[in-house]
Amino acid sequence: MVDILFVVPDLHRGGVGRCVYSMVEELPGHNVTTSVFCLREIEHEFTPSRASVTRAYASRLSNRAMQVRAPIAWFKLLMAIRRERPAVVCSHGLLCNLMVAAARRLMPGNFRSVAFEHNSPSAHYRSTEKSLLKRLLLRIGYGAHDTVVGVSQGVVRDLVAMVPTLREKCRHVYNGVPLDHVRQQAKAGVSALPDDGTLHVVSIGRLVNNKGYQTLIDAAVLLDDPTISFTVIGEGPQRAELEQQIQGLRTHSRIRLTGHVDNPFPTLAAADIFLSVSERESFGLSLVEALCLGIPIIATDCPSGPAEILDDGRFGELVPVGDAAAVARAIRQLAADRGRRQHLSDLGPRRAQDFSLEQHCHNVVDLFQPLMQR
Numbered sequence: 001m002v003d004i005l006f007v008v009p010d011l012h013r014g015g016v017g018r019c020v021y022s023m024v025e026e027l028p029g030h031n032v033t034t035s036v037f038c039l040r041e042i043e044h045e046f047t048p049s050r051a052s053v054t055r056a057y058a059s060r061l062s063n064r065a066m067q068v069r070a071p072i073a074w075f076k077l078l079m080a081i082r083r084e085r086p087a088v089v090c091s092h093g094l095l096c097n098l099m100v101a102a103a104r105r106l107m108p109g110n111f112r113s114v115a116f117e118h119n120s121p122s123a124h125y126r127s128t129e130k131s132l133l134k135r136l137l138l139r140i141g142y143g144a145h146d147t148v149v150g151v152s153q154g155v156v157r158d159l160v161a162m163v164p165t166l167r168e169k170c171r172h173v174y175n176g177v178p179l180d181h182v183r184q185q186a187k188a189g190v191s192a193l194p195d196d197g198t199l200h201v202v203s204i205g206r207l208v209n210n211k212g213y214q215t216l217i218d219a220a221v222l223l224d225d226p227t228i229s230f231t232v233i234g235e236g237p238q239r240a241e242l243e244q245q246i247q248g249l250r251t252h253s254r255i256r257l258t259g260h261v262d263n264p265f266p267t268l269a270a271a272d273i274f275l276s277v278s279e280r281e282s283f284g285l286s287l288v289e290a291l292c293l294g295i296p297i298i299a300t301d302c303p304s305g306p307a308e309i310l311d312d313g314r315f316g317e318l319v320p321v322g323d324a325a326a327v328a329r330a331i332r333q334l335a336a337d338r339g340r341r342q343h344l345s346d347l348g349p350r351r352a353q354d355f356s357l358e359q360h361c362h363n364v365v366d367l368f369q370p371l372m373q374r
Contacts, residue, residue: 002033003372005086005111007077007096009066010042011053014206015285016092016118019151019175021046026178026361032368037080039066039073039096044235044260054080067095074099081111087372092116098137101144112371115145120158120303123280139163146371149173151283154304171367174308176360177288179352182265186293189263191270198229198254199335202271202295204264204286205278207236207257212277212300217245218324219277219331220253228253228335230275233267235260269293272341273334279321281305288355291315291348296341298330315351316344 006024011017024034025048034051040061047053056073057066066073077099081089089111091100097115104113121138139162142148148169150156156172193200205211213232220230230253239257246255261267268274274290276299283305290297291309297316299306300323310316317334319326334341353359 001085002035003086004032004034004088004090004368005081005084006034006036006051007089007091007100008036009039009093009096011036011038011046011048012042013044013046015175015283017046018285019116019118020092021048022176022178022357023361023364024048024051026176026357027364030361030365032365032372035084035086037077039070044262070095070099074102078103078106081107086111088112088114088368090114090116090368092118094119094134094138097145098141101141104144113145114147114149114368114371115142116149116151117142117155117159117282118151119282120155120280121162122158123303135162142166143169145169147171147367149367151175152305152308154308155282158304173363173367174355174360175283175285175288176357177285177292177352177355178357179292182289182292185263186265186269189266191266192258192261193231193267193270198227199272200270201228201230201273201275201331202233202268203230203275203277204233204268204289205276206234207232207238207242209238210279211236212279212302212322213238213242215277215300215322215324215327216275217242217249217255219327220255221249221251222324222328223253223331224251225332226252226254228331230255231258231267231271232256233258233261233264265289265293268295271295273298273331275327275331276300276306277327278302278306284309287316288352291352294345294348296334296344297348298327298334300327309351309355311351315347 006020008020028050036053038055040057056076089100091097100113150172153172156170160167274295274297280302287309300321301318302321317330319330
């Protein structure tokens, strides 16, 4: 018997996986017991030390294969719920949220449920494959949950605009970042940035379309400055395409893709500017990590996390989405203004504290506590 069973696609070292891993490691300190149900295994996963992990499939399934096998995974989820007897089932992502909603219909009264939405529905579910079907399923399924949590206020506004009947069920809880761990990791390795006197602009994220790396490349071409270099940390399906494009560029601004790095924080800590060029970002964990380490930030003002994290530009520079000229201009201005960079560097760690893992877990416990009464 556990207090909370987390249901996730996987524990990948990205946004959702990192959020759930941080919670299951931290919540036992709040006298909350947890376990995890994953739909699949994947590369570069977190391994919880304070919660048991059950998998529907101990194999690395593609997203398509995971969707096709969802009915069997759902049956295995029902078995896990009967075995674990959780007070609350907390699901993350559309597929998992729908599976738990269906389990609620089949097992009414056996458990309470909380669905976390990590995407801004109006942007994300409009641009993905089978978008109409996904939005229809969201409208039908999310009402079965006791509470629906958006990871930013913008996500909550989106959810309520799409499904007005969710208004009384929706809450926003910002993701939490283990700030002390970030600082420790930043000191635990060697930066991949050369000490060559150039101004280093660093980005972190999966190499996928919505992360907007085309804007970064176009900005580097516009700058055409040998004293400014770009380093992108992350792996993904776009890597070969981006590398081929970078090789064909005529620019004096160097762009380097490092691939996946187990500990990116020494490199982030050595950066002069952190750059996020996402087309959509419901929260933005890497923004908080950069704030924590005192790195000045330039971010696209995409829906909907960056503007909330940076308080509409108070704690970093915001530029329009997809506007390479604005990105290049912001980098050039920040590179020339050492005083502004120092001001943002001083403000960052204090702002990051608002998104600490400790604060997040207090918010989560406050949310779950009424639901955990059996």
